[in-house]
Amino acid sequence: MLEIRNLNKTYGRHAALRDVSLTAGEGEVFGLLGPNGAGKTTLLRILATLLRPTAGTASVAGHDVTREPEAVRRAIGVVNGGMGLPARLTGREVLRSFAGLYGMTRAQAEARIAELDAALELGRTLDIRAGEYSTGMAQKVTIARALIHDPQVLVLDEATSGLDIFARRTLLDFVAAARRPGRLTLYSTHVMSEAEEVCDRVAILHQGELVTVGSVPDILAGTGERTLERAFFALVRGLEGEVARAS
Amino acid sequence: MRLEYLWRVAARDLLSTLRDRRTLASTILIPLLLIPLFTLGLPLLLGSFIGGQAQERQRVGVVGTLPAPLRAALTRDEKAPDGTVIRTGVQLVPVSDPRAAVGSGEVEAALRAPLPLPTRAGDGTGTLEVYAKLGNLRTQTGAFAKVQTTVEAYNRELAVQRLSGLGLGAQTLTPVTLSPIDASPEQERRSGQLAFLIPLLMLNFILTGAMATALDATAGEKERGTLESLLVSPVRRSEVVAGKLLATTVTALTTALFSVAGFLLAGALSRAVLRQSNATPELTQAFGGQLTLTLAGALALLGTVVSAALLISAVLIALSIYARSYKEAQTYVTPLSLAIVFPAVLLQFSDFLTLGSGLYALPLFGSMMAILDVVRGNLTAGHALSAIGANLLGALLLGLLALRSFHREEVIFRN
Numbered sequence: 001m002l003e004i005r006n007l008n009k010t011y012g013r014h015a016a017l018r019d020v021s022l023t024a025g026e027g028e029v030f031g032l033l034g035p036n037g038a039g040k041t042t043l044l045r046i047l048a049t050l051l052r053p054t055a056g057t058a059s060v061a062g063h064d065v066t067r068e069p070e071a072v073r074r075a076i077g078v079v080n081g082g083m084g085l086p087a088r089l090t091g092r093e094v095l096r097s098f099a100g101l102y103g104m105t106r107a108q109a110e111a112r113i114a115e116l117d118a119a120l121e122l123g124r125t126l127d128i129r130a131g132e133y134s135t136g137m138a139q140k141v142t143i144a145r146a147l148i149h150d151p152q153v154l155v156l157d158e159a160t161s162g163l164d165i166f167a168r169r170t171l172l173d174f175v176a177a178a179r180r181p182g183r184l185t186l187y188s189t190h191v192m193s194e195a196e197e198v199c200d201r202v203a204i205l206h207q208g209e210l211v212t213v214g215s216v217p218d219i220l221a222g223t224g225e226r227t228l229e230r231a232f233f234a235l236v237r238g239l240e241g242e243v244a245r246a247s
Numbered sequence: 248m249r250l251e252y253l254w255r256v257a258a259r260d261l262l263s264t265l266r267d268r269r270t271l272a273s274t275i276l277i278p279l280l281l282i283p284l285f286t287l288g289l290p291l292l293l294g295s296f297i298g299g300q301a302q303e304r305q306r307v308g309v310v311g312t313l314p315a316p317l318r319a320a321l322t323r324d325e326k327a328p329d330g331t332v333i334r335t336g337v338q339l340v341p342v343s344d345p346r347a348a349v350g351s352g353e354v355e356a357a358l359r360a361p362l363p364l365p366t367r368a369g370d371g372t373g374t375l376e377v378y379a380k381l382g383n384l385r386t387q388t389g390a391f392a393k394v395q396t397t398v399e400a401y402n403r404e405l406a407v408q409r410l411s412g413l414g415l416g417a418q419t420l421t422p423v424t425l426s427p428i429d430a431s432p433e434q435e436r437r438s439g440q441l442a443f444l445i446p447l448l449m450l451n452f453i454l455t456g457a458m459a460t461a462l463d464a465t466a467g468e469k470e471r472g473t474l475e476s477l478l479v480s481p482v483r484r485s486e487v488v489a490g491k492l493l494a495t496t497v498t499a500l501t502t503a504l505f506s507v508a509g510f511l512l513a514g515a516l517s518r519a520v521l522r523q524s525n526a527t528p529e530l531t532q533a534f535g536g537q538l539t540l541t542l543a544g545a546l547a548l549l550g551t552v553v554s555a556a557l558l559i560s561a562v563l564i565a566l567s568i569y570a571r572s573y574k575e576a577q578t579y580v581t582p583l584s585l586a587i588v589f590p591a592v593l594l595q596f597s598d599f600l601t602l603g604s605g606l607y608a609l610p611l612f613g614s615m616m617a618i619l620d621v622v623r624g625n626l627t628a629g630h631a632l633s634a635i636g637a638n639l640l641g642a643l644l645l646g647l648l649a650l651r652s653f654h655r656e657e658v659i660f661r662n
Contacts, residue, residue: 098480103481
């Protein structure tokens with residue numbers, strides 16, 4: 001479902017991603033972890049065809065991100081913390097508008113909106129303008145927008161950013177429930193405890209490099225730590241020690 | 248390019264624009280209200296001020312004495328055959344220092360004859376000094392105008408009396424009478440001396456109308472984070488740019504349509520008001536252009552306005568996509584209004600300029616000239632096509648520039 005090989009991205013002299021390679025399969029919730037500036041968002045933007053890689057390849061749902069960007073965009077749904085909603089449109093209008101962009105008919109759109117309404121408990125949120133939403137309401141509609149075409153790959157980038165405790169809990173429960181055959185969920189966060197809770201496997205990025213990939217229990221066992229956050233620090237300290245020794 | 252996707256992008260931006268009350272007001276209400284107010288209300292108000300001066304009895308100071316017939320002429324009311332006072336005379340009051348009296352506002356004008364004035368033509372000449380605030384429009388159209396016309400009439404009366412004694416009639420003074428006949432076409436006459444305001448206002452309204460949608464659909468979307476969600480959908484960048492250009496142009500054209508309606512409304516209102524008021528058509532036409540259109544003129548105007556709206560929309564989108572926020576985009580595009588105002592103001596001197604055909608091929612400026620020609624009823628097909636073609640070419644180039652910007656990562660993620 002996701003195959004990344006030797007992916008590099010540079011901005012001028014700054015390397016945002018260095019030789020990143022990883023794979024993820026359907027039915028998984030795959031975590032991308034790392035502090036701010038680790039390269040998570042750059043990687044996800046390449047997968048969403050918003051950025052072009054400097055070198056390397058990536059394919060999503062069997063489509064190459066540089067050669068078949070439209071097919072990739074049909075296969076993915078993206079939610080990130082910075083994404084907003086048009087303030088003067090209602091949730092229903094936003095969802096109808098995006099359904100149209102995915103080539104859905106009006107009847108298909110209405111049926112799908114009804115499904116998402118039931119799954120995400122959108123209720124009256126659908127019929128009020130986005131400018132009047134609370135953060136939690138906006139996040140629900142943003143997720144519904146990303147799911148309107150039932151994507152094969154759901155990308156959540158820092159999706160809990162700015163959410164209150166209730167909205168955050170709803171989102172994490174949703175991510176856990178969204179795991180199903182035929183769908184890959186990519187969950188990017190800098191909050192290790194969230195990844196520990198919802199992800200089957202995780203990839204840890206630090207300063208544009210892939211530090212490790214594996215299941216949460218394997219990473220904890222490999223580092224001898226009790227939490228993913230402690231494991232992250234252990235791995236990063238090890239990496240920085242190697243760099244220091246090499247230089 | 249897939250038209251249904253283009254339209255979906257445009258529909259989304261149009262719906263958002265339609266929900267914005269401030270944009271609706273600047274798109275519809277302001278052109279409909281402001282144009283009639285500016286082109287009709289202002290001249291009528293000015294006309295009523297000037298007309299009011301005729302009915303007001305101004306105080307005019309006199310140093311020393313004036314010949315009795317001249318005093319009588321100055322204070323006499325001018326009446327219509329039915330007895331209605333058309334113009335009142337002035338009230339003469341004695342003053343000692345004419346300059347001080349005018350300066351203090353005691354009188355509106357003051358008269359001083361250094362030497363006695365002749366009371367019969369042929370008995371030498373005399374000078375009557377008139378002290379007044381000559382730069383003041385109220386004085387110019389009131390006391391000063393009354394004194395000036397009365398003294399001219401007094402001179403004529405003395406000359407006619409003397410000629411009569413010699414057995415000659417009043418016509419001896421005017422062996423040749425000048426009869427001016429306005430040979431300009433009816434449409435040009437109706438357009439008025441300030442017809443250059445029509446392209447200025449029309450293009451400014453297009454800019455205002457386009458601005459709200461263009462900025463919201465580019466920098467606004469970036470700021471809200473909604474552009475990214477649009478770009479990860481299967482819609483192509485070319486369709487995004489074309490859709491936003493279409494939405495912006497539709498808003499701009501709506502404003503243009505209402506500004507044309509505003510001018511037509513002003514014309515209709517002025518005809519109705521003139522029938523019921525004492526303001527002269529010349530006055531109204533001198534101060535505000537009135538748009539009257541033939542079918543060919545309307546079509547030429549439509550083509551020019553549509554192409555100008557496309558060009559302005561393309562400029563706005565190409566510029567505002569660089570901005571990180573709506574506010575920053577406003578800073579980028581605000582100077583554009585000067586690009587309309589300066590050339591449009593230059594058009595008021597168009598009677599003195601030789602405007603070559605090549606100028607019609609200048610984007611935007613050519614449109615202003617074409618709109619002015621439509622208003623005056625003398626636009627040629629060649630000039631119309633040059634103006635429209637230049638705008639379309641400009642819009643195409645700027646549209647391609649905008650498309651290039653939408654493909655550039657450093658522009659799209661410059662937030």
